[in-house]
Amino acid sequence: xxxxxxxxxxxxxxxxRVTISCSGGSSNIGSNxxxxxxxxxxxxxxxxxxxxxxxxxxVPDRFSGSKSGTSASLAISGLRSEDEADYYCAAWDxxxxxxxxxxxxxxxxxx
Amino acid sequence: xxxxxxxxxxxxxxxxxxxxxxxxxxxxxxxxSYHWTWIRQPAGKGLEWIGRIDTSETKxxxxxxxxxxxxxxTSKNQFSLRLSSVTAADTAVYYCARSSVGSxxxxxxxxxxxxxx
Numbered sequence: 610x611x612x613x614x615x616x617x618x619x620x621x622x623x624x625x626r627v628t629i630s631c632s633g634g635s636s637n638i639g640s641n642x643x644x645x646x647x648x649x650x651x652x653x654x655x656x657x658x659x660x661x662x663x664x665x666x667x668v669p670d671r672f673s674g675s676k677s678g679t680s681a682s683l684a685i686s687g688l689r690s691e692d693e694a695d696y697y698c699a700a701w702d703x704x705x706x707x708x709x710x711x712x713x714x715x716x717x718x719x720x
Numbered sequence: 721x722x723x724x725x726x727x728x729x730x731x732x733x734x735x736x737x738x739x740x741x742x743x744x745x746x747x748x749x750x751x752x753s754y755h756w757t758w759i760r761q762p763a764g765k766g767l768e769w770i771g772r773i774d775t776s777e778t779k780x781x782x783x784x785x786x787x788x789x790x791x792x793x794t795s796k797n798q799f800s801l802r803l804s805s806v807t808a809a810d811t812a813v814y815y816c817a818r819s820s821v822g823s824x825x826x827x828x829x830x831x832x833x834x835x836x837x
Contacts (some may be wrong), residue, residue: 610768615755623785642822644824644825646767646824646825653827653828653829653830654815654825654827655827656824656825658824659822659823659824660822665824685796697766697767698769699769703780706779706782707779708769708771708779708780708781708782709729709757709769709772709781710769711766711767711768712766713767714766714767
């Protein structure tokens with residue numbers, strides 16, 4: 610049972626726009642930045658977005674992020690076949706002594 | 721460009737201690753600007769943060785805290801993970817990673833550890 614809640618799956622056709630949600634609480638998303646990671650099959654995760662909506666160098670602007678209250682979203686526009694991957698959200702959680710929490714991951718299928 | 725590489729036994733017996741090392745290149749581990757982190761992923765499942773260490777403190781996942789120890793060897797530019805009393809539930813790919821405030825994780829390639837007799 611993950612602290613952050615993501616839909617287990619999402620899908621879209623090439624060129625479409627898809628969004629993936631990430632729901633948390635006041636101790637994590639509600640008070641800290643959200644990070645998104647992309648994990649292609651059989652590879653290590655890769656940072657996709659940091660501080661809610663910032664793209665590292667090299668990440669296409671087709672990927673965007675937003676946060677409102679205790680929820681966050683990842684949007685992918687102009688969907689491409691190479692976007693088929695698992696996507697994870699993460700945030701710092703201030704409860705107990707503080708630790709990082711992840712969403713359970715969303716498997717994105719490009720139809 | 722920072723690079724991280726995990727190493728350690730791929731097979732550990734139940735009740736024993738899992739020990740992994742992450743070798744860092746491209747940056748000094750004692751620079752003070754970074755958190756050095758361990759994350760794991762059981763096959764077909766999601767990511768679990770194990771803990772982090774930096775020059776001033778360690779922080780561990782509350783669910784693993786009683787079994788986890790992390791340390792740094794600045795002379796070798798490495799940091800390490802020890803997880804005691806392992807069971808089959810600890811079988812996973814273990815990743816080491818680097819982060820700093822507001823930066824997100826930069827990941828190693830991961831290493832599979834299987835707990836089995």
